[in-house]
Structure formats: C-alpha cells, structure tokens
Amino acid sequence: MNLCEVCGLFFNSDLESEHLTSAHHNMCFVNAFVEIESAAECRLVTLLAKNPNEIHTAEEYMESLRQNVCYYLSHYLTVHACVKYNLVLECYYYKSTDDNAQLKNFKTPNVPVFRLSNLNDQYSADIVKILSEMDEIETRGSGWVLAKISHLQLRINRYEPLRGATAYRRFQLPRFIKNKRCLVNPYRYDPAKEALGSCCATMCFKFSILGQVLRDNNINVHNITNYFKHKRLNDKYVWDCVQYPVALDDIQKFETINNMTISVYTADETARTIVPLKVSTNRSESDHRDILYYEGHYSWIKNFNILVSGQVIRRSGRCKHFFCRTCFQHFYQSALLTAHEKSCRNYKPTIVVPSKDTFLQFKNFNRSLKIPFVIYADIGYKLTPIPTCSPDPKTTYTHTSGIYRPTRCSYRVVSTTGQWREKQFDNIPSFVRSLELETMYIRSIYKQNVPMDNVPAGKPLLGVDICHICETQLKDIHYALDHDHVTGKVRGFVHRTCNLNYRLPRFVPIVVRDLSKINSAPLMEHFLKTGGVRVIPYKEKVGQFISLTRRIGEDGFSMRFVDMSKFIEPGDDYQLTVAKFERIRHICVERLKLDPLYYLSLGSYSWDCMLRYTGVQLQVIRDVDMLLMLKSGIRGGFVSCVRKHALANVNGIDPSKPPTSIHFFDVIGLYSSVMKDRLMPYGGFEWAHDFHVSDIFSHHEPGVNYIVEVDINYPENVRRDHSDLPLCPHHDEQLGLIASFRPREKYVVHLDVVRYAISKGLEVTRVHRAIKFKESNWLVGYVELNGTLRNENPQFSGFFKDLNNFLYGKSIERLGNRVNVRILRSDPRTLMKLVRLPTFYDRTILNSETYIVMNRRQRIKVTQPIYLGMAILDLSKLFMSHLFYDVLKPRLPRFELLYTDTDSLCIEVFTNNADEVIKEMGDVFHHDKSTAGPIGKLKNLTADSPILEFVGFRSKVYAYRCSENMVMKNIPPTAKFVFHDGFPYDDLKFNKHFRRTMGTSVYDLSVNRTIPTVAKTSDRKRILCSDNNHTLPLV
The missing domain is CATH 3.30.420 (Nucleotidyltransferase; domain 5)
Known part of the structure; x- marks a missing residue:
C-alpha cells in the first residue's frame, strides 16, 4: 500500500492511475487554489494559492503546487481549447536598514499551452525562471532579503491563435512587398474551378511547405496543380497531424513530427516592415521554411533577404544583404551572418533598430x-x-x-x-x-508671454559672450535675447536654436x-x-x-x-x-x-x-554582435557565504583556545571609487581581429583597452589559496552568479580583470573575440561634484550619494523589458487581439469590465552605453579581489573569510592584536566616525562593539552577536535567536512578532498582519564540508 501525500489515503500500486483521477483526490489538491478575479466573460481568470504550511523555500513551495497548476490548466483547456498562462510568486522582502517589509513578485512569461502540451515540463521551466529571478534580486546589490513566501497566482488567459482562412477570397499582398517577387502564392482564382479555389484557400500552409520541395526538384512552384499530382513529394511529410486551416501554434507540433523548423513572419503595413511572429532558435540546416502570414494566408518566403531589404539603408556600391532572422541585423557576407546567429539565437526575437546618432550626448x-x-x-x-x-x-x-x-x-x-x-x-x-x-x-x-523688462541695447551691455543655456561661445550674428515668459525678467543672450528649444513645459x-x-x-x-x-x-x-x-x-x-x-x-x-x-x-x-x-x-x-x-560624447554601439557580446558580460554584485559559524575568543573568554576576533568591513562608495579612480570607456569601439593570448600583456597603449571573450581554467595548484574567494565569478543557469573552480567558456570580461587573474595563477587557454575601445577619466569631475555636494549638505547626503550609485544601473537598463500599455473597457475583441500577439507580456484586471494589457515592444532602439555599466561592475569586483588578496592578506595576520557581499567582507582574524593592526592601516581604513569618509576606504562596522559570534546560512541570510545583544543583519528582523553551546543553527528558535505591511490590490488598500518565518537556509552555491561549518567552491 502506498500513502498519497495529497489526500492522505492509501492505495495499491497497480491502482495509482485510478486513484489520481478519483473525485476525492482531485478535490483535496484543487482546493489549494481559489479564483480571486475574472474579466471579459471569463476570458481572463486569476487563481490564488496561499502558503498555509509555512514552506520557506520557493522551490519546495512551487513543487507542492505542481499537481494543482496542471489540474487547473487542464480544466481550462477543456473550456477554451487554447490558453496563455503565467505564474506570479509573491513574497515579502525586507532590508536590514528598514524594518518595513515589501511585497515583491516574480513573473514567468506568458506561454501558450494546448490540450496535448506537456504541462509538467512547462511548469518545471517556470520554476527555474522564478528561482533565477529571486536569486538575481538578492545578488545585484539591492539589499533585499526574503522574509516570507506569501502566495502564488495562476493567471489564465483565453488564447485564440492565428488561423488560416476557411474559405477562398482574393488575396492581396501589401503594396510595399507586392513587387519584390520573393513570395510564392500558388493558388489563383478561377470561376470555372471554384471548388479547387476553395480547397486551396484552406491548404495554403501545405503549399508554403511544399514550395521549396518542388523548386529543389525543378518543378514550377506557381502552377497549383503541381502541388497535387506529385504524390511522392507529398508523402515526405505527415500532413494529418494538424487541423486545416492551420493555427499558428499548431506549427510547432508539425515541426516536431516532421523533424523540421519553421519561422513565421507578418507584415506591418503601418510601419511598412516585416516583423517576427514565431522564430525557430535552432534552425535546421537541412529542412527549414520561412513563411509569411498575412490576412489569414500563409505564403512561402523564397528569398528572405529581398523581403526585408527595404528596412535598411543601402550603402553605395553594395546591394546584397544577409539578414539575421531573429534580430533583422544585416551583413554583407554570409560568413559574418553565420557567426552572428550562434550568439543571437540565445535571445528573444526582437528587431534591433540601429540608432541614427553616432554619439550619445546631452541635448535636453x-x-x-x-x-x-x-x-x-x-x-x-x-x-x-x-x-x-x-x-x-x-x-x-x-x-x-x-x-x-x-x-x-x-x-x-x-x-x-x-x-x-x-x-x-x-x-x-x-x-x-x-x-x-x-x-x-x-x-x-x-x-x-509677459514682455521682457529693461531690454538691453546690445550684447556688450551684458558683458558676456557665452550662451547661458548651453554654456558655449556665442556667434556674432546667430544670437537672441532670452527672458522669462512668466515674470518678464531678462536672463541673457543665447543662441537662436537654444532660445527656440528653451520653452516652458x-x-x-x-x-x-x-x-x-x-x-x-x-x-x-x-x-x-x-x-x-x-x-x-x-x-x-x-x-x-x-x-x-x-x-x-x-x-x-x-x-x-x-x-x-x-x-x-x-x-x-x-x-x-x-x-x-x-x-x-x-x-x-x-x-x-x-x-x-x-x-x-x-x-x-x-x-x-x-x-x-561632463560634456562627454559616448559612442552608440550599432553593431548587434558587439551589443550581444557586451550584454553577456554583465554580471551583478557577487555574494557568498563561506563559513556557517564562527565564535570569537576575545578578552580571554576561553583561555584554553587561541585568541580570535571577528570583523565586518564595508567599502565606502565602492562604485563611486571605481568611477573616480579607474579609466572609463567612452568611444573608439571596434573589433580587434588579431588579438591572441600572447597579446594580453603586450598591449599597453595609453588610453586604449579591451573587452575580451576568453576561455579560463582554474589550475589545481592555486585552488587551495583561492578557496575562500575564487576569481572571475560567472553565471550558472540554475544557481545564478557563483564563484567556482569550474572552467569559464566564452567568458566576456574587462581585460584588466584577465590580467589580474593570470597574475594570480589562472590560465587563459583561448581568446575568441576582442573589442578595442578608448578610455579616460571623464567621470571624475561628476563623482567629485556629488561628493562635494554631499559634504556641503549632510542632511541630503543620501540623495547625492544615489546620484553616483544609479549611474551604472542606468547604463545597463534593460530596454527590452519596457512594455506598451493599453487600458481596455468592455472590449473583448481588442483584448483577444493583444493576447494573441507573441509580444503579450501580462494583464491586470481592474474590475470585471476594465483591464490593463501589457505587450513587449517588438522594436528596440538601443542607445544606452552598456559598456560603461559592464566596466564598472567588472572593475568593482577587481577592486574587492585586490583588496582581499593584495592588501588585507599581506598586512593582516592570518584570517579566514566568513562572508562577502558586493562591497563588504566579514573575516575571522586569528591573533590577539587585530584592532591595533587595523588602526595602523590608516591608508586602508577610515576611523573617524564623525564623517562619512573618503570613497574607496574600508569602514569597520563593529569597531565599538566587537562581534562575539557569527552565523551564516546562505547569500543574504546571516546574523552576528555583539556583547549580550544580538545584532541581526539580513535575517527576518522579527526573528530572535537563542544561542546554545555547540553548532548554533541546529538550535535556532524564533519568537514570532506581528508586522504590519501595506498591500495594494489595483485600487483597494489594505493592512496585512504578517508573521514571518526564517528564510531558506540551504546554500547550493558552495559545497558544505564534513564539519558542517566550512565550505568549498563548486568544481
């Protein structure tokens, strides 16, 4: 007999299928979800499942709801045939600097599912997506820590896929592609063959597949009878696996059964462009089709390059283009396109519009x-x-x-x-x-428009020859007099163009x-x-x-x-x-x-x-391959819990053991220090085609540097010394950003980081690609200005500190995450049209008749200098590595790393005079508590009250005790530890306290009383040793 964990009944193994379909079993797990809202006559439905069993980990909680989600999806598939759904996991997060919790959510993309879809596999992919987002918010330096898992929302949306025409009608292509002769549309209207015409209208998908087969056999693809009389060619594919007329989402099933790939595009007549509907990321080299879907009909695209050639500006003397079918970037050689597609297939199909501007500079x-x-x-x-x-x-x-x-x-x-x-x-x-x-x-x-007062007779009367708006030299003739249109006060002489743009909002x-x-x-x-x-x-x-x-x-x-x-x-x-x-x-x-x-x-x-x-001119990257390479090199802040427990032995607490002390250090203004002390990229970006491993140390041209894509190995002889803080953190699909001893393949990083890694014993085996750029200290003035304003206005210090900290984040802003918003009221037809689009992102139900629909932008104009944010992130990690290996290790007595988080280090020092050594290191530490301190120096966070005990669970979850009071950092602040002898987190007990949080549900405000629990304590980013205390990097 087997015990069912869902309903609590026992059943025989041979009757498992009957038990899983029984009414009692379904009633038990279906009750986990409750319908909380619906709209547009149940076209939009939201279900919610709470977390009543105090499950602390997101992975375990979502696994407990697997059967529930699959059941409801199956149920609504019997109602609507096709649905799009996504999951929203909502959790309470808090910051150690703020006792108020905030409700944050993590969404999966809206994906279509059908009655024959594998719901379990799709749900597993959803879990991976949510776990990676949760790990990202904790490791990107935001300071948020998970306090409690609140609930999971299942949002189900009726989906009406695009379907081919059901009856014959005259088919007209858009005018801007009609004369390109790059499409094959074989059927023709013939009154004498009405039945044949009607049949062909529903079989246009079949014709679009067979067109290439006929051409390969030198058969006329425009003669409709050829598609019926060559039975040998028709038998190459299984046609009865889809229903005719074929829906857009049935194409994937056709691809799987016939072992081929199909990409579908459509025409946007308003923008006169071709846009993707469905793009195959792993395009088959032997059997692939590009199809145009327009007004319910499929047409075979026999020449994709000609079809989309009108979307680019031709260069004189060059007329042939090779287009990427994912991002529509064009090349003049097929070999360049092949190399580009290897990296571009990892990203969503989006048309990247090159900016017309060569440089990004201030204009407002x-x-x-x-x-x-x-x-x-x-x-x-x-x-x-x-x-x-x-x-x-x-x-x-x-x-x-x-x-x-x-x-x-x-x-x-x-x-x-x-x-x-x-x-x-x-x-x-x-x-x-x-x-x-x-x-x-x-x-x-x-x-x-109040007239100006006291109009001066001429420019010399003001005694200035600088435009007060753009602060550049005034020309002799092209200037005007500017005044305040509200008060009439004269402001000064300006350029005429500046005067025209200097308007009231x-x-x-x-x-x-x-x-x-x-x-x-x-x-x-x-x-x-x-x-x-x-x-x-x-x-x-x-x-x-x-x-x-x-x-x-x-x-x-x-x-x-x-x-x-x-x-x-x-x-x-x-x-x-x-x-x-x-x-x-x-x-x-x-x-x-x-x-x-x-x-x-x-x-x-x-x-x-x-x-x-600064007046800087930042180069706009127009090469999509270069953009994709830079994007793959962006890695957020690195966090690692190296030790689980440490007990300080200060002031002779235990005379039988050697003296030890625990210290928590924080770098003052890490990102500001990097922007001030290091050279930042600004232009001159080009491919360095002849860059090899031997060139890493030989290229030292002043004002020039490189971003490289390399393969790195971690040799055995340096692993012991680097076990606490391995160099070159890298992304793992399951674990997020980790520092391990695993090989790094196609690792995109700043060349200064590579040089430092080699100096510490790492091996670079290959350089795949390299980007050359110019750099200078153009950011120094702005960083110093904000530092000056912060010192002059201490009451607003946080504001001017954030002006520096937000710079790198703005430079790597994810423009692809922006959405177009439509507010609909009792308009189900438009709703279904927006949900049908492949760019559909999410929706919000306001009431039964009003809803907000969000669609991703299909055309992205990339102007942000992501190379700046990438350089700041890489050089900040280099700063921390240099601080740990080259500053603290040689000058401090023997110590071990307990915890690190982007700009902070917690260490255990094995000596009795650690405080004296720290005080002597005035060039490294800032000891004056009355001032914020110079950026780039270390601050001892617990100088007044030494740490007696440290407990670490995982990234962002740790605590330490000072004297008789427990100072909790990045642990649910309502949880109170009770320490006993021995290993502490086996005996942790929590006293529950109420916390009030503000909740918003569209336009209803509520007060929620929440009892938080401890966050998950498992750490998969490092290997726990047999002593249940020390950890080692993954290998």
Missing part, C-alpha cells in the same frame, strides 16, 4: 529651466477594520485586518515667484477636479508621496470612471504605477503625477518633506543645472546630469 537643455509652478499633493486615509476570524496562532499566516479609505486630500501650489496656496478636500473627485482647474489656470499663465508636475505604492490606487479608481489617463506601470507589480498623466484641453497640456519617493524618502511630516524637496530642487538647478521634476526617477535625472556636467 530646456530642462535647465526651473518649472515655474509645482503642485505637492497628499492623500490621507482612515483605516476601516474588517471583521475576521482568529487564525491559528501555531502557524504562519497573513490576513487582511482592515481597508484604507481616503478621507483627506490636500495640495499646495508652489511658484518660483514665492507665491503659494493650499486647499483641502474630503473626497477624491473634488480633489481631482480642483487639480484640473489649477492646471488650466497655470496653462493660461504660460500662454500670456507642456505639463504641470503634481508630486505625490508614495504614488507607486499606495496613492495611485484612489486616483486610478477615479480616472477609470471618468476616462482619459495614460499610465506607466511597474512591469513587475500589479496595480502600481510610476506615473499617471491626464490631458487637460485640446492643445496637449496635461497634469503629470510624479512619485516623490523616486527621488527622496518622504517623512511623516509632509510639510517638512515638501520644504526638503524644494531645497533639493534649488541646489540641483543651481549646481547641476537641471530640474529633477522633468524626470520620473532619480536614475534618469542623474544620467542627464552626468551628460551635461
């Missing part, structure tokens, strides 16, 4: 004009309790204890002239209506505290009733928006709701927060020459400030 000089009118809004709430049953105190639980309702709304209008006024309301409709009236009044002021910024977290909910609820709102949603969050824009009037003037928390952390006193933000605006406009309120986030603002202050 109009944003140096301080916005004359700004509205600061605040929304107050009243907590309405919800009667609920008392949960079981013995289990982990989350339940809604109340709903927040807006009760007080107020705003303050602030002007550059010093005038301001305030108003208060008790409901959202009156509040929004008053904001609209304020916006219309401000628009009328902008339209007045076409919007009024309305700054709202916590817009993206809670305050967008009541506003969105009101706008959905009245209509006319554009949103920028959080792609990974449900019902939360970065910005809301509402158009006022017919001239395009609008009011734009901006989230204050994207710039500063709002305080409890909103009046003081407004004053603080206005002071920051004043400093930014005066010193950085840009107003932050033109931007939606601090990262975008810092990027433009850097471009303006």
Whole structure:
C-alpha cells in the first residue's frame, strides 16, 4: 500500500492511475487554489494559492503546487481549447536598514499551452525562471532579503491563435512587398474551378511547405496543380497531424513530427516592415521554411533577404544583404551572418533598430529651466477594520485586518515667484477636479508671454559672450535675447536654436508621496470612471504605477503625477518633506543645472546630469554582435557565504583556545571609487581581429583597452589559496552568479580583470573575440561634484550619494523589458487581439469590465552605453579581489573569510592584536566616525562593539552577536535567536512578532498582519564540508 501525500489515503500500486483521477483526490489538491478575479466573460481568470504550511523555500513551495497548476490548466483547456498562462510568486522582502517589509513578485512569461502540451515540463521551466529571478534580486546589490513566501497566482488567459482562412477570397499582398517577387502564392482564382479555389484557400500552409520541395526538384512552384499530382513529394511529410486551416501554434507540433523548423513572419503595413511572429532558435540546416502570414494566408518566403531589404539603408556600391532572422541585423557576407546567429539565437526575437546618432550626448537643455509652478499633493486615509476570524496562532499566516479609505486630500501650489496656496478636500473627485482647474489656470499663465523688462541695447551691455543655456561661445550674428515668459525678467543672450528649444513645459508636475505604492490606487479608481489617463506601470507589480498623466484641453497640456519617493524618502511630516524637496530642487538647478521634476526617477535625472556636467560624447554601439557580446558580460554584485559559524575568543573568554576576533568591513562608495579612480570607456569601439593570448600583456597603449571573450581554467595548484574567494565569478543557469573552480567558456570580461587573474595563477587557454575601445577619466569631475555636494549638505547626503550609485544601473537598463500599455473597457475583441500577439507580456484586471494589457515592444532602439555599466561592475569586483588578496592578506595576520557581499567582507582574524593592526592601516581604513569618509576606504562596522559570534546560512541570510545583544543583519528582523553551546543553527528558535505591511490590490488598500518565518537556509552555491561549518567552491 502506498500513502498519497495529497489526500492522505492509501492505495495499491497497480491502482495509482485510478486513484489520481478519483473525485476525492482531485478535490483535496484543487482546493489549494481559489479564483480571486475574472474579466471579459471569463476570458481572463486569476487563481490564488496561499502558503498555509509555512514552506520557506520557493522551490519546495512551487513543487507542492505542481499537481494543482496542471489540474487547473487542464480544466481550462477543456473550456477554451487554447490558453496563455503565467505564474506570479509573491513574497515579502525586507532590508536590514528598514524594518518595513515589501511585497515583491516574480513573473514567468506568458506561454501558450494546448490540450496535448506537456504541462509538467512547462511548469518545471517556470520554476527555474522564478528561482533565477529571486536569486538575481538578492545578488545585484539591492539589499533585499526574503522574509516570507506569501502566495502564488495562476493567471489564465483565453488564447485564440492565428488561423488560416476557411474559405477562398482574393488575396492581396501589401503594396510595399507586392513587387519584390520573393513570395510564392500558388493558388489563383478561377470561376470555372471554384471548388479547387476553395480547397486551396484552406491548404495554403501545405503549399508554403511544399514550395521549396518542388523548386529543389525543378518543378514550377506557381502552377497549383503541381502541388497535387506529385504524390511522392507529398508523402515526405505527415500532413494529418494538424487541423486545416492551420493555427499558428499548431506549427510547432508539425515541426516536431516532421523533424523540421519553421519561422513565421507578418507584415506591418503601418510601419511598412516585416516583423517576427514565431522564430525557430535552432534552425535546421537541412529542412527549414520561412513563411509569411498575412490576412489569414500563409505564403512561402523564397528569398528572405529581398523581403526585408527595404528596412535598411543601402550603402553605395553594395546591394546584397544577409539578414539575421531573429534580430533583422544585416551583413554583407554570409560568413559574418553565420557567426552572428550562434550568439543571437540565445535571445528573444526582437528587431534591433540601429540608432541614427553616432554619439550619445546631452541635448535636453530646456530642462535647465526651473518649472515655474509645482503642485505637492497628499492623500490621507482612515483605516476601516474588517471583521475576521482568529487564525491559528501555531502557524504562519497573513490576513487582511482592515481597508484604507481616503478621507483627506490636500495640495499646495508652489511658484518660483514665492507665491503659494493650499486647499483641502474630503473626497477624491473634488480633489481631482480642483487639480484640473489649477492646471488650466497655470496653462493660461504660460500662454500670456509677459514682455521682457529693461531690454538691453546690445550684447556688450551684458558683458558676456557665452550662451547661458548651453554654456558655449556665442556667434556674432546667430544670437537672441532670452527672458522669462512668466515674470518678464531678462536672463541673457543665447543662441537662436537654444532660445527656440528653451520653452516652458507642456505639463504641470503634481508630486505625490508614495504614488507607486499606495496613492495611485484612489486616483486610478477615479480616472477609470471618468476616462482619459495614460499610465506607466511597474512591469513587475500589479496595480502600481510610476506615473499617471491626464490631458487637460485640446492643445496637449496635461497634469503629470510624479512619485516623490523616486527621488527622496518622504517623512511623516509632509510639510517638512515638501520644504526638503524644494531645497533639493534649488541646489540641483543651481549646481547641476537641471530640474529633477522633468524626470520620473532619480536614475534618469542623474544620467542627464552626468551628460551635461561632463560634456562627454559616448559612442552608440550599432553593431548587434558587439551589443550581444557586451550584454553577456554583465554580471551583478557577487555574494557568498563561506563559513556557517564562527565564535570569537576575545578578552580571554576561553583561555584554553587561541585568541580570535571577528570583523565586518564595508567599502565606502565602492562604485563611486571605481568611477573616480579607474579609466572609463567612452568611444573608439571596434573589433580587434588579431588579438591572441600572447597579446594580453603586450598591449599597453595609453588610453586604449579591451573587452575580451576568453576561455579560463582554474589550475589545481592555486585552488587551495583561492578557496575562500575564487576569481572571475560567472553565471550558472540554475544557481545564478557563483564563484567556482569550474572552467569559464566564452567568458566576456574587462581585460584588466584577465590580467589580474593570470597574475594570480589562472590560465587563459583561448581568446575568441576582442573589442578595442578608448578610455579616460571623464567621470571624475561628476563623482567629485556629488561628493562635494554631499559634504556641503549632510542632511541630503543620501540623495547625492544615489546620484553616483544609479549611474551604472542606468547604463545597463534593460530596454527590452519596457512594455506598451493599453487600458481596455468592455472590449473583448481588442483584448483577444493583444493576447494573441507573441509580444503579450501580462494583464491586470481592474474590475470585471476594465483591464490593463501589457505587450513587449517588438522594436528596440538601443542607445544606452552598456559598456560603461559592464566596466564598472567588472572593475568593482577587481577592486574587492585586490583588496582581499593584495592588501588585507599581506598586512593582516592570518584570517579566514566568513562572508562577502558586493562591497563588504566579514573575516575571522586569528591573533590577539587585530584592532591595533587595523588602526595602523590608516591608508586602508577610515576611523573617524564623525564623517562619512573618503570613497574607496574600508569602514569597520563593529569597531565599538566587537562581534562575539557569527552565523551564516546562505547569500543574504546571516546574523552576528555583539556583547549580550544580538545584532541581526539580513535575517527576518522579527526573528530572535537563542544561542546554545555547540553548532548554533541546529538550535535556532524564533519568537514570532506581528508586522504590519501595506498591500495594494489595483485600487483597494489594505493592512496585512504578517508573521514571518526564517528564510531558506540551504546554500547550493558552495559545497558544505564534513564539519558542517566550512565550505568549498563548486568544481
């Protein structure tokens, strides 16, 4: 007899299939999911499964729901035949610097499934995707740590695949491809052969497959009768495996059965381009077809290069192009295309549009004009309790204890002239209506164009010959006099082109505290009733928006709701927060020459400030192969838990054991230090075709460096010395970023890192490719400016610190993750059209009649210099390796590494005078606690209170004890350790405490009471030794 873990019944092994299909078994595990919302007549359905069994690991929790997910997918496949679904795992995360938990979610892509699909294999792929995303958020230096797994959402969407025409009709190709003669469409309308014409209309997919076979046998592909009379050629494929007319998603089944590959494209008449619908990543060299799907018909593409040739600008003297079928990049040699496709097949099919600009430089000089009118809004709430049953105190639980309702709304209008006024309301409709009236009044002021006062007679009277907008030399004739259109004050002489672009904004910024977290909910609820709102949603969050824009009037003037928390952390006193933000605006406009309120986030603002202050021209990479190579070299912050437990022996605690001490060091401004002290790339990017292993140390041209793709081996003779911190961390598909002794193949990295690795004993066996570039210290001035502003304004130190930290993240921004948003109301036809597209990303149900649909952008214009972010990340890891091996090891007594996290090190020193040695290392450590300290130096985080005991579980989960109190870092802060003799984490006990968190469900705000549990303690990134304490790298 076997025990079923799902329903608790015993069954015979030979009756397992009958038991799994029994009503009792299905009822037990189906109850795990509850339908929480639906829309568009159940075309969109969301199911939710909570985590009542206190499962701490995401992998174990999702495995426990495998049967549930497969059951519901099978059920809805009987209703809709085809569905698209995705999973959303929501977890509570916290930061050690903040006791408030935040709900974060991890999504899988929307994938189509059919009645014959293997649901178990697809669900396994979904688990891998979610686990990799969870690992990424913990290792990219964000500081977030998993506290509790909340629930899993299963979002099911009805899917109506593209299907061929069911009856004959005259087929017309788009005009822009009609005369290219690169398609084969054999059937022709003949009134005398009506039956044949109708038959051919449903068999167009078959014709598109057989066209190439007929051509290879020198048979006329345009004669329709040839497709029927050559039975030998027809028998080459199994045709009855799909239903005619063939749906787009049935093609994959046809490919599998007939051992071939098919790529499908369609025509966008508006953009006059060809776009991919389905692209085979592993294209068969022996049997492949490219097919055009247009207006319900399939046509064989006999020459793909001619079909898409109109989408590029031809060079004089060159007329033949070879196009990549995934990204549409073109080459002039077939060998170059073959080499490109090897790397391009690993990425999603997206048309990469080369930028017309050769360099990226600052252009938004109009944003140096301080916005004359700004509205600061605040929304107050009243907590309405919800009667609920008392949960079981013995289990982990989350339940809604109340709903927040807006009760007080107020705003303050602030002007550059010093005038301001305030108003208060008790409901959202009156509040929004008053904001609209304020916006219309401000628009009328902008339209007045007050004449200038005290007009000077000529340029010499001002005594300047510099344009005050772009700060460049004025020409003798092309200049104008600029003045403030609101006050009439003369500002100075400017270039005419600068004067034309130096305009008042076409919007009024309305700054709202916590817009993206809670305050967008009541506003969105009101706008959905009245209509006319554009949103920028959080792609990974449900019902939360970065910005809301509402158009006022017919001239395009609008009011734009901006989230204050994207710039500063709002305080409890909103009046003081407004004053603080206005002071920051004043400093930014005066010193950085840009107003932050033109931007939606601090990262975008810092990027433009850097471009303006440095005046740098960053080269735009137009070579797609070079872009893909640079992208593969981007690796986030490295985190590793090397030891599980360490007990310090200080002040003679145990005289029988040698003295030891534990220290936690942190690098002050790691990324800022790298940007200041190292040379950064900016241009001159080209392929170095003759770069070999022997050239690694021979190329030392000043101002020139390389990014290389190499194979690296870790020799046996250096593994013992590098066991704590192996060099050159690399990505693993299952584990994320790890530092192991495994070989690195096609490892893309900065050449300085390769040189350092070789100096430490690693072997480079091959150089596959190399990119040559120019570098200089062009970032030094901007980094030093923010450091100066931070020292001058200590109350705003966090703001100016983030201006430096956000730079590298902005340079490697994932433009492919941006989405197009459509808000639909009772429009199922458009909904099904958007869900049908291969770019469909996700949807959000607002109510039974209103929903938001998000589709990925199919055309990406890459302008970001990702080489800058890659260089900063690589050189920061080099900084930490140099610090560990070349600074601390030679100068400190014997020590072992316990834990490392991007810019911090926790070590155990085996000596009795470690503090004295650290104090003597003034060139490495910063000991003055009254100042933030110079960037690049180490700070001892526990200098006042020595660490007595350290406990490490895995990446981002550790704790240490100082004196009699436990200082918890990156462990659920409501958990309290009780230490006993022996190995500690066998005896950890947790006292549960309530924590309140704010939850947002589209436009309902609630307060949740959560009891967190300890995060998962298993660590798969290193091998645990037999003493259950030390670990070793993977091999």
